[in-house]
Amino acid sequence: MINKKVKSKNNFFWIYIIILTIFLCIFLFKYSFSNPIKIDQDTFFNILIKGKIQKIIVKHKEIVHVYLNKEFLPPYHYKNFLKNHRKFLNPSLQYEFEIGDLQFFQKKFEDYKRKYKLNTLIDFKNQQDYTITKFFFDYGIFLLLLIIFWIFIFRKIGSSGSGPGGQIFNIGKSRAKLFNENDNVKITFKNVAGLEGAKEEVQEIVEFLKSPKKYTKLGGTIPKGALLMGPPGTGKTLLAKAVAGEAQVPFFSLSGSDFVEMFVGVGASRVRDLFEKAKEKSPCIIFIDEIDAIGRARGKNNIAGSNDERENTLNQLLTEMDGFGTQTNVIVLAATNRSDILDKALLRPGRFDRTILVETPELNERKEIFKVHLKKLVLSKTVDIDFLARQTPGFSGADIANICNESALIAARKNRSKIQHQDFLDAIDRIIGGLEKKNKIIKPHEKKRIAYHEAGHAAISWLLEYASPLVKVTIVPRGKSLGSAWYLPEERQLTTPEQMKDEICALLAGRGAEEIIFNNVSTGALNDLERVTKQVQSMVVIFGLNEKVGNISYYDSTGQNEYSFSKPYSEKTAQTIDEEIFKIITEQYNRAKYLLNKNKDKLSMLANELLEKEVIFREDLKKIFGDRPFSDNENGIDNVLKIVNNNYLS
Incomplete structure (x- = not known):
């Protein structure tokens, strides 16, 4: 199915290219060869006395078009055609020149006719002589090229939007991905090891939405937001994935950078659209990863009088989280490792009521994290989890996952059937110190x-x-x-x-x-x-x-x-x-x-x-x-x- 879709899109792409190429060739062909050869009056009268001219047309009292008799036209070989720039639509039109005084030119022309007994006709046209066909060839091709070009651009922009068949007009729509009970999200709280305090608070947020009466019967209100803060790799996004797997309510997931766009007003529009969708699915959870992309403190390094799109997006987010008409069961869950740069208005109670600190795991927590990641590995009996946990102080959950994966790669490189304890030590050395350089020459x-x-x-x-x-x-x-x-x-x-x-x-x-x-x-x-x-x-x-x-x-x-x-x-x-x-x-x-x-x-x-x-x-x-x-x-x-x-x- 995927290959067919890709092939279909490629076919449409080449069709557009072929159509554009054909119209471009017609456009260039027509405008490259439509102009007759420019001459002066003396050259015109020299041609006139030889009896080669069938008629002349004086346009707007200043430009004369010269039409030759058929017997004096050059042979229509493509080389001569390209060489002499002959008229494409009217081959008999060969020359043109400008005149100064119309009366003087007309008198001189009549004198030459009488003197040389010529039958050359003269006509005058002071109005535009466009027909529908001529207008199409002069301007229609350009308009068609422009229309086809914009259709192509709209489709390309629309294809990058959310959902199939999206158009440029959907650029202000939210790009959040929706998870609900029908989606098979495999990560649950069982997959989150170590972060007991943070996991407990996040679990409570899910319980708020599952059974709100348990918490509101005493007069309390459900928190509106929770902010996960901590160093990179400590499991903030993993906790959010576990919430999506455990919650029996709709879960909207997106990144802070999804609000950022070059067009003015798009970020605020996406925020409004996100919360409108969330209110329709209420009760639900919105998860914004890396919220510092739009949540930076306002007023720093801002040029006076300039329009800051990021600030407009943040203002709209603040309004949606705690403004008029926000009494809905929508909880905002956000994550960041740059809490120090967030705007104070975003962190106040009423918007993010809870701040959950996700720190690097302690000794016992590292043991639990190792156990989670070691389940899928083929281990020998020599592996000492307690020693590995003691050997990795300050390591985050992502670092431990990397150690387990690196040890498997090292064991496979050595053609072992099971991962040994030494493979883990080599993996720790590789991650901390870098690759061993045994061939480096040292005096x-x-x-x-x-x-x-x-x-x-x-x-x-x-x-x-x-x-x-x-x-x-x-x-x-x-x-x-x-x-x-x-x-x-x-x-x-x-x-x-x-x-x-x-x-x-x-x-x-x-x-x-x-x-x-x-x-x-x-x-x-x-x-x-x-x-x-x-x-x-x-x-x-x-x-x-x-x-x-x-x-x-x-x-x-x-x-x-x-x-x-x-x-x-x-x-x-x-x-x-x-x-x-x-x-x-x-x-x-x-x-x-x-x-x-x-x-x-x-x-x-x-x-x-x-x-x-x-x-x-x-x-x-x-x-x-x-x-x-x-x-x-x-x-x-x-x-x-x-x-x-x-x-x-x-």
């Missing part, structure tokens, strides 16, 4: 420097209490990095300055190891320095974790100062902030060097192990350094900083 002295750099990270993360425990270290290039280390970070809801400083110290340990062993540093610590700088800046400027700057935060959660070029603090405070950032980084860098000097032999053993095996794991680190010594306060922050200050800062 021996560079490889040695990389080994000591990564060994420095691994050693300090093992020696410090709050640094993330190591999983594995490799010096095989992957993505843009020449070496990398994988850790198993502890999931915290709150972070103390001591924990942040341990993490900073571990990040600076790579450069510290280079300085200790090679007495110089390289550019390999770029990513480490970038992360360290941002983390220390957040300690001082955002979280208020610095004594000298004080309990002050310059973070703007509203986003109002996003485009501001001025700092929210004075130059003196800026200098203090810079000094404190430099002080913290210097202290932790010297702390890392102190611990590495103290364990220099073990650092060299670890680096040599890396050079030999290229990849080492937690067990290899434990053999060299023993159990983690953070129970002993020797390496605690206070004691180490005191020694560091005495040795390095004096």
